[in-house]
Amino acid sequence: MTDGTLPLPQMRSVGVEGWRGHLAALGVVALLILTLFHRDVAGMVSIWWNASTFGHCLFIPFLIAWLVQQRLPGLRQLRPVAWAPGLLWMALGAFAWLLGAAAGVALFRHAAIILMLQGSVVTLLGPAVARALLFPLFYAFFMIPVGEELVAPLQLITARLCMVFLGIVGVPAHLDGIFITTQTGYFRVAEACSGAKFVIAMTAYGVLVCNVCFSSWVRRILFLVGALLLAVLANGLRAFATIWVAHLTSIETAVGFDHVIYGWVFFAIIMVVAMAVAWPFFDRRPGDPWFDPAKFRATTRGRLPLIVAGGAASALVLTPPVWLIVSAAASKPLPAAPLLPPVKGWVLTPAQPTYPWRPRFDGADYLVLGRYRNPAGEVVDLAIATFDRQDEGRELVGFAQGVVDPDQRWSWSSPAPAPANGRGEQITAPGPVVRHAVSFYKVGDAAVTGSAPRVKIDTMFARLLGRDQRAAAIIVSAEERQGKPADPAIALFLQDIGDVKDLADRSLGIR
Structure with missing residues (x-):
């Protein structure tokens, strides 16, 4: 042999x-x-x-x-x-x-x-x-x-599809990111309504069907693309139908309707439709062999x-x-909890926000928050979170970490202005209450960044090469208020606070 x-x-x-x-x-x-x-x-x-x-x-x-x-x-x-x-x-x-x-x-x-x-x-x-x-x-x-990254873009696609369908049936509506306002009420295309789970599951199902039912690569590609487009379109139609039912009846009726059509039963119907359309084009017979053993004559090299x-x-x-x-073994300890810095032209205030807000950093060694007010009446919140090292379940960036805490009923809405080394986000709470936030991250001796992928890369190098693994997150945020927009207040506060890198280094005990 x-x-x-x-x-x-x-x-x-x-x-x-x-x-x-x-x-x-x-x-x-x-x-x-x-x-x-x-x-x-x-x-x-x-x-x-x-x-x-x-x-x-x-x-x-x-x-x-x-x-x-x-x-x-x-x-x-x-x-x-x-x-x-x-x-x-x-x-x-x-x-x-x-x-x-x-x-x-x-x-x-x-x-x-x-x-x-x-x-x-x-x-x-x-x-x-x-x-x-x-x-x-x-x-x-x-x-x-994998596929959670699809949620945000699919939320936007679903919202836009809703607007198209609402326009077709003549329902006046206004779109702001993933929020749709009609005469009946205020609707949010939530993460669960994005259709991501349908798209991800349809991909797995479609690939299986392509292998089992088709031999032609052209037919396989056409089926998979068609099935995915059908999943996205059907989810947009489902979300539109919920809003339309609310417009014709009431919010309570629409919620009940959504609960009836939402879920795997709905997805099963979409799969049946996809299979029914594709059935006449199947070109692989059930009894066909999966491979020819005689063709797999592997060499013994290696x-x-x-x-x-x-x-x-x-x-x-x-x-x-x-x-x-x-x-x-290279991990260094943190000093005591970071101190809220004095900021020229701003004073700490006990005033409460319109809707409670607190960033989420599970596993952080320290998390301190302060609220500042200037003579013009602008109010800004500062949050500092520090870690002696990151690990599973205690990370600077990750699902439900950072500005948006789903348990507080805050939802990500859209990007917001931010400096080049920061990350800007608009988040929304019931009311609606709109808040803008700018996040900065620093890992060890690396530069300050607002990029989540960059944080992961800096963390990776710190752990692989035995460098300083201490890490900090700094968030500056403000509510949108009548006559007091958030972005100018945040920009002024960042200007008055100075170099964010220095604040991060002091919080970590690096200097």
């Missing part, structure tokens, strides 16, 4: 004996991955269970098992081998986890687990088996809970003894956590 399959004239079932050792090694390495990174595995499963956006991920492992089961007749005709190039895929996964852990990016860590599991299959079963399992291995990527491949794979999996344990 000089390749990964039996010679073509002798093509037959290899049997359990040819697979037993390789499957046992794969089981050991997979168990090591799942055990060593159990916190990330548990976090990923928790997202599947608790976040409706990713509820469909609960079915992906079962679908992968079904896809593998469908390929068993062909797999039995292949002989597994331990293959050195598969270690490169495992190394990529290990490195991705290291970057994700260092930067505090759960997405990278979740993706890394999938990459390492895929790499273990390629390393311990070989290229012929990997080619036979190419689609099931690829489909495992849909277990990664073949390893199974025990060597298993040991190398295990070493790659163990390296990233050990690296971070060593680099954590």
Whole structure:
């Protein structure tokens, strides 16, 4: 034998004996991955269970098992081998986890687990088996809970679609970001109404249908694009229908209507429509083989003894956590809680805001807030949060971290003006009460930034290279009030407070 399959004239079932050792090694390495990174595995499963956006991920492992089961007749005709190039895929996964852990990016860590599991299959079963399992291995990527970034743009798209449909039926409406005002009331296209979960689930479903029901790549692409457009359009129609029902009847009736049509039942109807339209164009018959084992004649170059491949794979999996344990020794302690700075022309005031506001920084070592007023009656809030080091669940930037605390019923509305090194946001509370906020972040000796990706990069380098990991967030915000717009007040306060970098350094004890 000089390749990964039996010679073509002798093509037959290899049997359990040819697979037993390789499957046992794969089981050991997979168990090591799942055990060593159990916190990330548990976090990923928790997202599947608790976040409706990713509820469909609960079915992906079962679908992968079904896809593998469908390929068993062909797999039995292949002989597994331990293959050195598969270690490169495992190394990529290990490195991705290291970057994700260092930067505090759960997405990278979740993706890394999938990459390492895929790499273990390629390393311990070989290229012929990997080619036979190419689609099931690829489909495992849909277990990664990714796509929350689509929420904000889809909110805007849904709001604009609502305006188009409202115009068609002659309902006067005004659009401000994701807020729609009609004669009946004030509507917000909430995160749950963005349609993100439909788009993400439709992508996973559409890709599966493309593999199972189509052979032509042109038909696959047309089906997937059409299914995604249908999901976006249908969600916009659903949101419009809720507003229209409110216009024709009452807000209470519209809420009841929305509860009836919203959810997976609605999505199931959309899937049925998509399948009904595509059914006449299916070009793959149910009995067609998934692959031809005779074509997967892999070369033995790069073949390893199974025990060597298993040991190398295990070493790659163990390296990233050990690296971070060593680099954590460089962490420096924080001084006492940061002090609110004196600002020329401004004094601290006990005046209360129209609607309570407090930034959210879970796990921060310190969070101090102060409210300042100047002689012109402008009022600005200053918040300073500091961390001795960032870790899972205690980060400068992340979901529900920063200006918007969903538990306080604040919602992100739109971007707002900010200096070049800051991040401006408009947020809205019931009333409505509108607040503008400018955020600045600093990690160790890095420059001040308002960019969340830059914060992650600075954090990653600090942890990977053993640099100063202390971090601070500084937020300057103000309410929009009659005759007292927020942006000029924030700009004046930033001018009077001086260099934000100096304030951040003092808060962290760097100087």
